[in-house]
Amino acid sequence: MHRYDEVDATLQALFIAANVIIFAGYFMVPFVFLRFIRLDRATLLVGAGFFALCGITHVGMAFGHSHIRINVWWTLEHLLQAACTWGFILLFGRLLHRADQRRRQRRLVPVEWSAGENPTGPGS
Numbered sequence: 001m002h003r004y005d006e007v008d009a010t011l012q013a014l015f016i017a018a019n020v021i022i023f024a025g026y027f028m029v030p031f032v033f034l035r036f037i038r039l040d041r042a043t044l045l046v047g048a049g050f051f052a053l054c055g056i057t058h059v060g061m062a063f064g065h066s067h068i069r070i071n072v073w074w075t076l077e078h079l080l081q082a083a084c085t086w087g088f089i090l091l092f093g094r095l096l097h098r099a100d101q102r103r104r105q106r107r108l109v110p111v112e113w114s115a116g117e118n119p120t121g122p123g124s
Contacts, residue, residue, distance in 0.1 A: 022058040024055075029051045030044075030051050034051075049084035049088075050084035050087075
């Protein structure tokens with residue numbers, strides 16, 4: 001016969017462990033990755049806010065503060081998380097678009113060839 005309380009305790013322990021690990025991952029992203037990407041201050045702040053708030057959600061879930069029970073804290077946390085999510089998507093997308101435009105413009109600018117010859121021109 002199965003002991004449901006043991007199964008429930010095991011599942012609860014796994015759920016807590018998984019959420020703490022997820023929190024750690026979200027929390028580390030700004031320090032491990034975002035700092036190596038050239039971001040303006042606004043994009044960095046909303047990106048860090050997004051990852052931190054996602055992590056906070058998982059810490060709350062790990063310790064039984066379910067976001068299913070709607071209250072002022074979860075509502076504010078989720079509103080901030082939503083703002084940071086879309087702020088990061090839009091601002092980072094804008095930076096990527098600008099970088100792509102600069103890259104495309106560089107391809108259109110002639111390169112100075114040695115001896116003044118075009119290596120892709122006639123006779124190459």
